[in-house]
Amino acid sequence: MKKIHLGIFDIQTPNQMTQGAWAHPENQSTRYRELPFWIELAQLCERGLFDFIFFADSYGYPVNKRELAYREAVYTPGLDPMLSISALAAATKRLAFVTTASPTYEAPYANARRFSTLDHLTGGRIGWNVVAAGGLSGAACFGRDQVLSHEERYDQAEEFLEVSYRLFEESWEEDAVNASRSERRYADASKVHLIDHEGKYFKVTASHACEPSPQRTPVLFQAGSSDRGRDFAAKHAEGIFLKAPTMEALKAQVQDIRGRAAKYGRNADELKIFTGLSAIVGETNEDAAHKLADFKAYSSREAALLTYENATGLDLAAMEPDAPFTGVQTEQGLTHTERYTKHKGHVLTVSQVMDNFAEKEFRGITVCGDAKTIADTMQKWIEHTGIDGFNLERYLLPGTVADFVNYVVPELQRRGVFRTSYEEVTLRERLFGNGKVKLPSTHPGASYRHNRSEEFSVD
Numbered sequence: 001m002k003k004i005h006l007g008i009f010d011i012q013t014p015n016q017m018t019q020g021a022w023a024h025p026e027n028q029s030t031r032y033r034e035l036p037f038w039i040e041l042a043q044l045c046e047r048g049l050f051d052f053i054f055f056a057d058s059y060g061y062p063v064n065k066r067e068l069a070y071r072e073a074v075y076t077p078g079l080d081p082m083l084s085i086s087a088l089a090a091a092t093k094r095l096a097f098v099t100t101a102s103p104t105y106e107a108p109y110a111n112a113r114r115f116s117t118l119d120h121l122t123g124g125r126i127g128w129n130v131v132a133a134g135g136l137s138g139a140a141c142f143g144r145d146q147v148l149s150h151e152e153r154y155d156q157a158e159e160f161l162e163v164s165y166r167l168f169e170e171s172w173e174e175d176a177v178n179a180s181r182s183e184r185r186y187a188d189a190s191k192v193h194l195i196d197h198e199g200k201y202f203k204v205t206a207s208h209a210c211e212p213s214p215q216r217t218p219v220l221f222q223a224g225s226s227d228r229g230r231d232f233a234a235k236h237a238e239g240i241f242l243k244a245p246t247m248e249a250l251k252a253q254v255q256d257i258r259g260r261a262a263k264y265g266r267n268a269d270e271l272k273i274f275t276g277l278s279a280i281v282g283e284t285n286e287d288a289a290h291k292l293a294d295f296k297a298y299s300s301r302e303a304a305l306l307t308y309e310n311a312t313g314l315d316l317a318a319m320e321p322d323a324p325f326t327g328v329q330t331e332q333g334l335t336h337t338e339r340y341t342k343h344k345g346h347v348l349t350v351s352q353v354m355d356n357f358a359e360k361e362f363r364g365i366t367v368c369g370d371a372k373t374i375a376d377t378m379q380k381w382i383e384h385t386g387i388d389g390f391n392l393e394r395y396l397l398p399g400t401v402a403d404f405v406n407y408v409v410p411e412l413q414r415r416g417v418f419r420t421s422y423e424e425v426t427l428r429e430r431l432f433g434n435g436k437v438k439l440p441s442t443h444p445g446a447s448y449r450h451n452r453s454e455e456f457s458v459d
């Protein structure tokens with residue numbers, strides 16, 4: 001039986017997934033500004049032997065509805081999750097951390113320096129979620145008055161990764177550093193190479209600031225499920241977050257991505273695919289059903305619809321409710337328009353889309369019940385769709401994670417589908433097996449290495 005990989009999905013804000021949940025009396029998410037809060041959560045995840053904590057991140061907030069955005073804490077305020085990671089790594093031994101940085105906004109040199117720093121400081125427990133983000137309020141934070149088109153953002157992300165690979169993989173040869181006190185030589189300049197890149201979006205002339213870190217390139221994650229997003233994922237991503245409304249739809253996406261990866265010369269098992277899991281766990285099914293009803297009592301429909309507007313640029317409430325939800329145009333992320341236009345098999349009206357989104361928001365599979373019910377559902381989705389694992393989504397922090405760790409993890413372990421101890425150190429090894437610390441030779445980033453035949457065998 002295949003072992004399940006598990007992460008938790010989070011954002012360092014008071015509120016996410018169920019908009020309005022911040023107001024629930026047992027939700028401690030308003031402590032998001034306190035480092036001990038995140039340390040306690042990381043230690044809880046490590047007690048549950050999770051693979052990683054994943055932090056989503058973005059710039060901007062819904063500026064068109066400021067009063068609502070601030071009142072309900074919709075995407076704002078929030079922290080930069082990257083800055084907490086070395087502290088979380090110091091408070092844990094094995095848990096890994098995946099965090100987000102967008103090629104749309106970041107500078108490749110500074111970004112590579114940050115990720116290499118984290119790869120050093122965490123001992124190889126770091127992953128990078130590469131998001132070709134788009135949104136006017138995010139663009140305005142950087143003095144831009146328009147967003148690049150969807151296609152162009154992926155072109156830019158391609159070039160960003162090319163520069164990043166050169167910094168991570170090409171700039172420093174493996175034996176450039178010997179830190180020899182007797183020879184009085186820290187590094188050999190002839191083995192540290194200058195990257196001279198001039199492309200459409202970026203110009204970088206530099207050697208990488210950091211000497212080679214354990215994984216060199218952090219484990220690459222991606223979450224866009226548009227056609228272009230999937231192609232990007234198939235080429236570059238090692239961890240992929242997919243969401244779909246039905247098992248069949250998810251299975252088709254998984255097959256599509258693995259098929260595209262094969263066209264790029266990659267092996268199917270070099271991609272680990274995750275979907276979101278919203279698990280409401282109780283000691284009994286009735287107990288869990290009560291919890292779900294209680295959480296729902298705090299949800300805010302208007303705030304939920306604002307998150308939709310922020311992700312897609314579409315204000316559903318301003319559209320004709322009975323109009324068919326077809327032919328919608330947006331240059332922002334397509335995932336959440338296509339989830340209603342591509343997968344349902346029939347045309348929805350705008351008001352049906354509103355009802356569905358207000359109910360489900362960005363959640364993946366929602367399952368409510370005792371540990372057996374949750375574990376059965378997880379196994380069923382794994383078997384039927386070919387995914388490798390789940391990202392646990394919060395209702396309450398830390399309650400949602402604590403319930404999962406206390407009830408579901410032991411059940412999965414009893415079934416032999418989840419680890420009983422950590423065996424690997426780095427994140428890439430956790431996902432792909434001991435010894436697989438660096439990118440596999442089939443990955444496009446590996447083509448930038450020096451001494452490829454000596455340093456890296458074919459995995």
Ligand SMILES: Cc1cc2nc3c(=O)[nH]c(=O)nc-3n(C[C@H](O)[C@H](O)[C@H](O)COP(=O)(O)O)c2cc1C
Nearest residue numbers: 056057058100133223224225226229241333334335
């Ligand atoms: C699990 C998961 C995590 C995501 N994390 C982020 C994130 O951190 N930042 C962001 O801007 N978008 C995030 N997204 C949304 C998409 O990656 C993003 O909107 C992307 O631009 C959509 O691309 P597409 O148009 O190719 O579908 C996430 C989506 C999922 C399913």
